[in-house]
Amino acid sequence: MIPYSSFSFFMILGILFVPVVVLGYKEKRSIVYNSLVHAVILLLAFASDIHQLVSFIVYIVWQVILVNWYAAYRKEKNEAGVFYAVVFLALVPLLVTKLLPVWDVSNIVGFLGISYLTFKTVQMIIDMRDGALKTATLKEQLTFLLFSPTISSGPIDRFKRFQKDMETIPTREEYRLLLYKGINKIFLGFLYKFIIAYVINDRVIETPFIQAHTPLSTFIYMYAYSLYLFFDFAGYSAFAIGASYIMGVKTPENFNLPFMSRNIKDFWNRWHMSLSFWFRDYVYMRFVFWMMKKKWIQNRYTVSYIGYFLLFFLMGVWHGLELHYVAYGLYHAALMISYDYFERKNKQWKIWKKNKVTEVLSIIITFHVICFGFLIFSGRLF
Amino acid sequence: MGTMMKKIKTFFQLPYVCWTVKMSYYLLILLGLLMIYGFKTTNSSAFIYNEF
Structure with missing residues (x-):
């Protein structure tokens, strides 16, 4: 039985959690x-x-x-x-x-x-x-x-963060809040996975028109798949975080309105955050620090770009060795490097000024760019 | 406009309004689940990220 994939799993989970909740209210674990x-x-x-x-x-x-x-x-x-x-x-x-x-x-x-x-x-x-x-x-x-x-x-x-939660037993009031947030998360998971993701998949993606592989169907599929992927994974994450909260552990968030990102850097601070932060801390930062220490390349931007390339290449390959996953990684590496370059140049040239209009435009552009990335990820292109 | 927004905000912060809104939210989700799956136990496909 795959965790959180069926209602029977939730029934078992609900029964298992009764003593956890009772103990939590008694400030015990x-x-x-x-x-x-x-x-x-x-x-x-x-x-x-x-x-x-x-x-x-x-x-x-x-x-x-x-x-x-x-x-x-x-x-x-x-x-x-x-x-x-x-x-x-x-x-x-x-x-x-x-x-x-x-x-x-x-x-x-x-x-x-x-x-x-x-x-x-x-x-x-x-x-x-x-x-x-x-x-x-x-x-x-x-x-x-x-x-x-x-x-x-x-x-x-x-x-270390997990350990801290394990060593701390929440007070009655703290546990009440955790339980409340946990139940909220689980309901959000139901909404995302079992309602929205289901409807997108059943009523859009699986329809003969979208499965026909015409340019128009691929175009619609790109957006439908992007939303489906988000609601499916964010739904899972909500279940996992909700169940953790009920067990008294504040598992970190995985998503923070990723489709509202203003640029690609912002996106990776909002999408699958626990993974992107892991790669940032344990691949990118370590690589950049190591390269700076060795002084093989003097230009720090070049080092940073190689770091981005390495990070996203590994992230792509981690999904699988199929071509579309590798291409997805490289696509994001290219986006990140291009954006970083543009951001630096924009500070000098002031082409893209910061105001309400450019902010809305940035969100719209980023959304489409991200969706194209998910189209590559889906494997429909090649 | 500002006063109106403040009044709406205050209204939604009232404990019984908060409770009603939350309960309606949960009930609507349960209703949605019931409409889609009925009383059958769903055997929904695995999550996409389970593959990785």
């Missing part, structure tokens, strides 16, 4: 009961496919061994080669999962949510390398990795 909730949800997600369940267990053991080993090693030494080797080893299961379909080999390694668990593990290893994270006990690691509301597709939380 039962680690044993919460673990049981996670175990039930994980079993629901993986038990129907024994390959997935085995892969999931082996994966968790593998990542825990890696993180623990690196934490112990980091107390003594800090060799760059060892760090890169550990990051690579943490990425191996995900790389295999992405590569097997390309080689037409059945994927027995992958399971639902492997990407998001990998982001969490790699983040912990990098934070240990930087000294931002000194230790993480086995219990803390498992609580972070196996937090069931966000297991299948995020949002990607940060270990």
Whole structure:
């Protein structure tokens, strides 16, 4: 059973959450009961496919061994080669999962949510390398990795932030607010996923006219698919965040009105935020810092542009090795670099002045540019 | 215009109005679900991002 994809899942979730809510109102948290909730949800997600369940267990053991080993090693030494080797080893299961379909080999390694668990593990290893994270006990690691509301597709939380929530038991009033927000989020998820996304898919995308692949149908499909993708993913995120809130964890937001973005930079601060911030912090920033330290390229803008290229190329490839995903990544890299260049030049030339009219125009232009990106992403073009 | 907006804002901040609006919002969503799926349990397809 895929989390949040059926009403029966919500019924089970509702029953499981009753003791959590009662305890929350009493300003208590039962680690044993919460673990049981996670175990039930994980079993629901993986038990129907024994390959997935085995892969999931082996994966968790593998990542825990890696993180623990690196934490112990980091107390003594800090060799760059060892760090890169550990990051690579943490990425191996995900790389295999992405590569097997390309080689037409059945994927027995992958399971639902492997990407998001990998982001969490790699983040912990990098934070240990930087000294931002000194230790993480086995219990803390498992609580972070196996937090069931966000297991299948995020949002990607940060270990330290998550840990803070785990260590703090909300007061009655704080929990009442969390519960209220959680229920609100779940209802928003119903509206997005089961009503709006369903209607867009059923009444527009799946119609014979749109499936006909004429220029007009592709044009309409571009907007319909963009909205469908948003309501589908934002719906999922609302469910995951809502369930987290009910469990007393303030999982970060994934979306903030992305179609109201004024430019492409603004868009990536509003769309799939937990992933884009992860790539910004752990790929782009690290790359730029590393390049500046090495001084191989003097021009900081060139370094920044290579960083953008790397970030979006990796983001594209992460979705899959199919051409349309790679093209999607490169398209956004090109947009980001072009916009950054334009923004710099505009400061000198003052072509695009800031006022209400240009702001509205910027939102309209950005919307169409983004939708074209989603058309590439959908794989309909090639 | 400013006074009118202020009055509307104050009206929507009244606890019973807030409660009614929220309840109507939840009920409308439930009604929408009922209209689309009836009393059958939906077997909606997975989320797009589950694939990644």
